[in-house]
Amino acid sequence: MNVVIIGAGLAAANAVAELREQGHTGDIVVVGEEPHLPYERPPLSKGLLLGSAEPDAAFVHPREWYDEQQVDVRVGTVVTGIDLDRGRVRLGAGGLPYDRLLLATGATPRHLAMADTSGAPVLHLRTLDDALALRDRLTEGARIAIIGAGWIGLEVASAARQRGASVTVLESASLPLQRVLGDEIATVFADLHREHGVDLRLGASVTGVEHDDGKAVVRVEDGEPVVADLLVVAVGVTPNDRLAADAGLAVDNGVLVDARLRASDPHVFAAGDLADQNHPVLGRIRVEHWDTAIHQGRHAARVMLGGDEPYTRLPYFFTDQYDLGMEYVGHGAGYDDLVVRGDLAARQASVLWLRGDRVVAGMHLNDWDAIEPLRAVVGVGATDAVRDPSVPLADLA
Numbered sequence: 001m002n003v004v005i006i007g008a009g010l011a012a013a014n015a016v017a018e019l020r021e022q023g024h025t026g027d028i029v030v031v032g033e034e035p036h037l038p039y040e041r042p043p044l045s046k047g048l049l050l051g052s053a054e055p056d057a058a059f060v061h062p063r064e065w066y067d068e069q070q071v072d073v074r075v076g077t078v079v080t081g082i083d084l085d086r087g088r089v090r091l092g093a094g095g096l097p098y099d100r101l102l103l104a105t106g107a108t109p110r111h112l113a114m115a116d117t118s119g120a121p122v123l124h125l126r127t128l129d130d131a132l133a134l135r136d137r138l139t140e141g142a143r144i145a146i147i148g149a150g151w152i153g154l155e156v157a158s159a160a161r162q163r164g165a166s167v168t169v170l171e172s173a174s175l176p177l178q179r180v181l182g183d184e185i186a187t188v189f190a191d192l193h194r195e196h197g198v199d200l201r202l203g204a205s206v207t208g209v210e211h212d213d214g215k216a217v218v219r220v221e222d223g224e225p226v227v228a229d230l231l232v233v234a235v236g237v238t239p240n241d242r243l244a245a246d247a248g249l250a251v252d253n254g255v256l257v258d259a260r261l262r263a264s265d266p267h268v269f270a271a272g273d274l275a276d277q278n279h280p281v282l283g284r285i286r287v288e289h290w291d292t293a294i295h296q297g298r299h300a301a302r303v304m305l306g307g308d309e310p311y312t313r314l315p316y317f318f319t320d321q322y323d324l325g326m327e328y329v330g331h332g333a334g335y336d337d338l339v340v341r342g343d344l345a346a347r348q349a350s351v352l353w354l355r356g357d358r359v360v361a362g363m364h365l366n367d368w369d370a371i372e373p374l375r376a377v378v379g380v381g382a383t384d385a386v387r388d389p390s391v392p393l394a395d396l397a
C-alpha cells in the first residue's frame with residue numbers, strides 16, 4: 001500500500017512517524033509547498049522572534065531521519081489537483097498514484113484587502129520565512145501596529161515589546177481572546193499587555209490602511225490613526241480546503257471527516273488545521289492547535305493502516321507571553337460558569353469552565369503541575385467539590 005500526504009507540516013511529519021512505527025513498509029511520499037522540511041510553528045511567534053531560538057530547532061525531524069525511514073519528501077512542490085476516481089494527485093505536469101491519501105494542508109492567514117492594496121509595510125505570520133522577516137523588523141524603537149488580539153497577535157506583541165519596539169494592538173472586540181476565554185480571563189491578558197507597555201485599543205474598528213513614506217497609517221473609526229513602521233495583520237486563518245473541494249470531497253470551512261478522520265472518499269483522510277472532525281464528545285469541530293496536528297496525524301496513520309478507533313482526544317493549547325505561561329484543555333465555548341482556584345491578579349491560578357452539569361474546559365496560568373489534573377477533570381460532572389475553589393484540583397478527578 002502506498003501513502004501520499006499533501007502538506008509537509010506537523011500533521012504530516014507525525015503521520016509518517018506513526019506509519020513507520022506501526023510497521024508500514026510501503027512507499028510514503030510527502031509533498032509540501034514550502035521550501036522546508038516539516039517544522040513546528042509555535043516557536044515562530046515566541047523564541048524565534050525573541051532571538052532565543054534558531055530555526056534549526058523547529059524542525060520535527062532532520063533530513064537524515066526521512067532518508068533512514070525511506071520517506072520521499074518533496075519540498076517546494078505544490079499539489080494542483082486530486083483525481084479521486086483514479087487515485088492520483090497532480091503535481092504540475094506530473095502525478096503520483098496513491099492507495100491512501102492524507103490531506104494535511106493546514107491553513108492560511110486571513111488577509112485584509114485594505115492592507116494588501118495599501119502598499120504599506122504589512123506582514124502576516126504563518127511560515128518560517130514570515131517569522132524571519134518579522135524578526136528583522138522587531139528592533140529597538142520600531143513602531144509596530146498589530147490588527148487582531150488573538151493568540152498570534154498577542155504573542156507578536158509580547159515578543160516585540162521584549163525587543164524594545166513600541167506596540168499598538170487594535171482589536172474590534174471589547175477584550176482580547178474574549179470569545180475563547182470569556183471576560184474574566186480575557187481581562188487577565190488585557191492587563192498583562194498593558195502592564196508591559198502595549199497600547200491595547202479595544203473596540204477599535206479599522207477603517208483603512210494607507211502608505212505614507214514607508215510607513216503604515218492605520219485609520220480607526222472614532223480614534224486617532226496609528227502610524228507604524230510595520231503593520232502585522234493577525235486576524236485568524238482559513239483552512240486550505242480548496243484542493244479538496246475541487247476534487248469533490250465534502251468541505252465546509254475545512255475538510256469534513258468522520259470520528260476516525262476519514263473524508264467523504266474511503267481512501268482519503270484529513271488531519272490538523274484542515275480537518276473538521278465529527279468528534280465523539282464535542283461534535284463538529286476544527287481545531288487549529290499544535291497538539292491536534294500531532295495527534296490527528298498519528299491517528300489518521302493508524303486508521304489508514306486499518307485501525308478503527310475514533311479520535312477522542314480533547315483540544316489542548318499553550319501560549320507563552322512575557323513571564324506568563326498558560327495551558328488550556330477542552331472546549332469552553334458557551335460556558336455558563338467559571339471556577340477559579342488561586343490568584344488571577346498574580347497570574348498563578350487554575351480555571352475550570354462549566355457548561356450545564358459538566359466541566360468543559362480547564363486552564364492554568366503559571367502552574368505547570370496543573371495540566372494533568374486539569375485534563376482529568378475536563379468531562380467530569382460539575383459537583384459541589386468542583387465548584388468549591390477551596391477543594392484542590394488534584395482531589396477532583
Ligand SMILES: Cc1cc2nc3c(=O)[nH]c(=O)nc-3n(C[C@H](O)[C@H](O)[C@H](O)COP(=O)(O)OP(=O)(O)OC[C@H]3O[C@@H](n4cnc5c(N)ncnc54)[C@H](O)[C@@H]3O)c2cc1C
Pocket residue numbers: 006007008009010011012031032033034040041042043044045077078079080104105106107125126127152240243271272273274287288289290291293316317318319320
Ligand atoms: C506563528 C504560529 C504560532 C503558533 N503557536 C501555537 C501555540 O503556541 N500553541 C498551539 O497549540 N498551536 C500553535 N500554532 C498552531 C499550530 O502551529 C498549527 O495548529 C499546526 O501547525 C497545524 O499543523 P498542520 O500540519 O495541520 O498544518 P501546517 O503546519 O500549516 O502545514 C501544512 C502545510 O501544507 C502546505 N500546503 C498547503 N497546500 C498545499 C498544496 N496544495 N500542496 C503542497 N503543500 C501544501 C502548507 O504550505 C504547509 O506547509 C501556531 C501557529 C502559528 C502560525
